[in-house]
Amino acid sequence: MTQSRNLEFMVGIFVAAGIVALFFLALQVSNLGTVSAGEGYNVEARFDNIGGIKVKAPVTMAGVKVGQVTGITFDKETFEAVVTLNIDGQYDQIPDDTFAKIFTAGLLGEQYIGLDAGGSDLYLEEGGRLQLTQSALVLEEVIGQFLFSKAQEGAE
Amino acid sequence: MRVIMDYFVNLGRKVIAALEKTGRGHMLFVKMVAGFDEILRRPSLLIRQLFYIGVLSVLLISLSGFFVGMVLGLQGFYTLSQFGAEASLGVMVAASLVRELGPVVTALLFAGRAGSALTAEIGLMKATEQLSGLEMMAVNPVRRVLTPRMFGGIVSMPLLAAMFSMFGVLGGWFVGVGLLGVDDGTYWSQMQGKIDLHEDIYNGVIKSVVFGVVCTWIALFEGFDSTPTSEGLSRATTRTVVHSAFAILGLDFILTAMMFGE
Numbered sequence: 005m006t007q008s009r010n011l012e013f014m015v016g017i018f019v020a021a022g023i024v025a026l027f028f029l030a031l032q033v034s035n036l037g038t039v040s041a042g043e044g045y046n047v048e049a050r051f052d053n054i055g056g057i058k059v060k061a062p063v064t065m066a067g068v069k070v071g072q073v074t075g076i077t078f079d080k081e082t083f084e085a086v087v088t089l090n091i092d093g094q095y096d097q098i099p100d101d102t103f104a105k106i107f108t109a110g111l112l113g114e115q116y117i118g119l120d121a122g123g124s125d126l127y128l129e130e131g132g133r134l135q136l137t138q139s140a141l142v143l144e145e146v147i148g149q150f151l152f153s154k155a156q157e158g159a160e
Numbered sequence: 161m162r163v164i165m166d167y168f169v170n171l172g173r174k175v176i177a178a179l180e181k182t183g184r185g186h187m188l189f190v191k192m193v194a195g196f197d198e199i200l201r202r203p204s205l206l207i208r209q210l211f212y213i214g215v216l217s218v219l220l221i222s223l224s225g226f227f228v229g230m231v232l233g234l235q236g237f238y239t240l241s242q243f244g245a246e247a248s249l250g251v252m253v254a255a256s257l258v259r260e261l262g263p264v265v266t267a268l269l270f271a272g273r274a275g276s277a278l279t280a281e282i283g284l285m286k287a288t289e290q291l292s293g294l295e296m297m298a299v300n301p302v303r304r305v306l307t308p309r310m311f312g313g314i315v316s317m318p319l320l321a322a323m324f325s326m327f328g329v330l331g332g333w334f335v336g337v338g339l340l341g342v343d344d345g346t347y348w349s350q351m352q353g354k355i356d357l358h359e360d361i362y363n364g365v366i367k368s369v370v371f372g373v374v375c376t377w378i379a380l381f382e383g384f385d386s387t388p389t390s391e392g393l394s395r396a397t398t399r400t401v402v403h404s405a406f407a408i409l410g411l412d413f414i415l416t417a418m419m420f421g422e
Contacts, residue, residue, distance in 0.1 A: 022323060029322060033355050034355045
């Protein structure tokens with residue numbers, strides 16, 4: 005009797021340890037424990053060019069992650085990219101004239117959206133829109149402009 | 161003329177034998193799964209098998225996971241530091257463990273540790289006519305002996321794979337953060353930012369469940385279908401490990417292509 009109890013005890017420990025390991029993976033290793041999409045509020049920003057921004061790209065303010073990109077669509081009338089940003093609910097006091105820029109982390113790093121706080125007294129809400137945006141820096145365009153200006157200097 | 165005839169006869173015999181074996185394997189699988197109600201009636205059978213298949217593999221799996229994680233930490237650190245990207249060590253270790261190494265290495269170890277034991281056990285039961293004895297007593301040996309082992313394996317595998325991944329991540333953390341000086345916060349936060357619950361972890365668990373089914377199935381079938389001699393038993397045990405390894409690696413490719421290749 006005690007032997008079978010012992011065995012059941014060990015199996016109980018085994019199953020519990022396995023479930024703990026699964027929870028560890030879900031909470032500590034994956035993104036479940038951190039900012040999860042769905043909570044918080046969505047705002048929209050329109051860019052002329054979003055470069056390499058992808059869904060789930062981080063949205064930061066002063067370098068701290070405050071949300072993530074949850075949707076990217078193309079407006080076929082204005083030819084702009086419409087990016088939906090999901091901002092974490094705890095950051096509910098972001099001025100509505102906040103400036104959204106697309107940055108690149110490091111030289112080869114991934115792109116993210118940086119928010120620069122504005123001075124308005126009104127705060128962003130669900131369904132709000134960021135009016136002021138700056139497109140992604142596309143390396144080819146920058147080099148093209150540089151070469152063009154050099155060529156003009158030479159012509160003068 | 162005679163030689164050519166013999167050749168075709170041999171070829172045909174082998175193909176028919178292979179088909180028959182495949183058929184027996186699938187029939188056995190259906191019978192084992194159909195015996196599920198036996199477990200509901202006698203849960204103690206399943207618990208006993210969970211002990212022999214699962215609990216006794218925990219030490220092996222945890223230690224292997226820890227060492228694999230430590231190696232990933234070392235190798236990843238040296239490669240990533242060439243690009244100044246040590247901060248991504250956590251992502252690299254966790255992604256490779258949760259997606260691939262966790263399920264696959266666990267399944268390979270499982271085939272060697274538990275699979276071979278299952279084959280030897282069932283094969284010996286058959287050779288010593290214990291299975292026939294059960295049948296004489298009107299006890300269905302498939303339902304009574306094989307089904308609990310089958311489900312023991314299916315339940316154990318994902319739990320073992322999760323432990324492997326967990327200890328691997330901790331091993332990578334031990335080497336990366338403890339010995340090589342990667343920042344503790346970066347290790348975890350980069351990992352949490354990049355590893356997706358659904359995409360990475362669920363898919364890893366699905367993989368390990370599939371491997372659990374396939375590994376135990378192969379092991380039990382080889383034992384049940386073995387020639388009841390000492391030579392036949394040794395061959396069956398070898399075949400279990402070899403076929404399991406092939407099945408795991410082949411299925412892993414297919415599953416990966418289905419899950420991650422868009």
